[in-house]
Amino acid sequence: MKATAKAHTNIALIKYWGKRDEALILPTNNSLSVTLDGFYTTTTVSYKPELTKDTFTLNDEVVVGEQYNRVTNFLNKVRDIAGKQLYAEVKSINAVPTAAGFASSASGFAALAAAATKAIGLSLTESELSRLTRQGSGSACRSIFGGFAEWQKGEMEDGSDSFAVPVAPKDHWDIRVAAVVLNAKMKKLSSRSGMKRTVETSPFFKGWVESIPSDLEAIKQGILERDFHKVGEVAEANCLKMHATTLGANPPFTYWLDTTMSVMQTVQELRSTGVPAYFTIDAGPNVKVLYLPQDEEKVLETLRNISGVTDVRLSRVGQGIKYLED
Ligand code: 2P0
16 A cells, blocks of 8 residues: 655646646646656655545655645545545655746656555556546646657546647657756746636637647657757747737736846857757746757856856656656
8 A cells, every 4th residue: 555656847848828627627738748857756655544634745844735735635536536545645755946947746746646546556557647647737647758748638528538648758869958047036826827817818828729739740740850940949939929828818927037038038149159959938937948968068058157047957858657666
């Protein structure tokens, strides 16, 4: 009744931005990400008959409130599927620095889903695990897979066909991602609230959704052909479109800070000097920069010299869910 799993976070190249069903976490559009080896969560789940409720520690600290509720609600789904009403002790260790602006919920829920289902005796396929993980946090369903993965939004109202599928494995392509950390405070508006406001009020949201199929087709072709310019161009443009929808929301908002703009402009200038580098940004101010291994030194030096940048963290393409021996 005990299992440990490790999951890596992912960065979306085609963003998940908008839900059509908030309870089931069903998206309005397909998204596509690359799993990163530098940032991960390791979670141990132990079901114990003597417990009267679930317990959850993150980096050895007891978690309560909304974060605890999301974990225990997710475990309820696992218990329902297994038909066993046992409470669990959940211990997570996060190697995802929150300051780096990665959604730790992606690696967090992927590791939780894998460990919780294995410990309770379920043996799910990767698709089944991804579908279940989605109900913890949308972007987490892509972290079941290593390399490049696409979350297919599906058509069914019950979410049965909404899960991630592999696009290319980890060893297909050695691209790099630099997470540029800014000297800035935590974001004010969660991605969950930000996307909800955008869906409900932004007139640009329709255009966003309509633009997805051609972006997806182009980026998948770029990944399969290892065409870095194509992948970078589509990813950067898709990110800018996502952020444009927030400016049209009511009330309008943006996740960008002045240093976010500086990093974006520096990356574009670097490109004009012949170094292929492209940016993408999630629901926060930090920027992720895509580049190729041979340009690592130049890219790093350039990013570290931007005023307001406090840290640059590097990552390679990572693997999918891994079960560890207890
Ligand atoms: C993504 N983001 O595709 C997009 C891009 C942020 C911007 O997925 O409500 O934490 O738990 O499903 O997965 C962040 O949203 O939201 C996210 P929920 P999640 O990575």
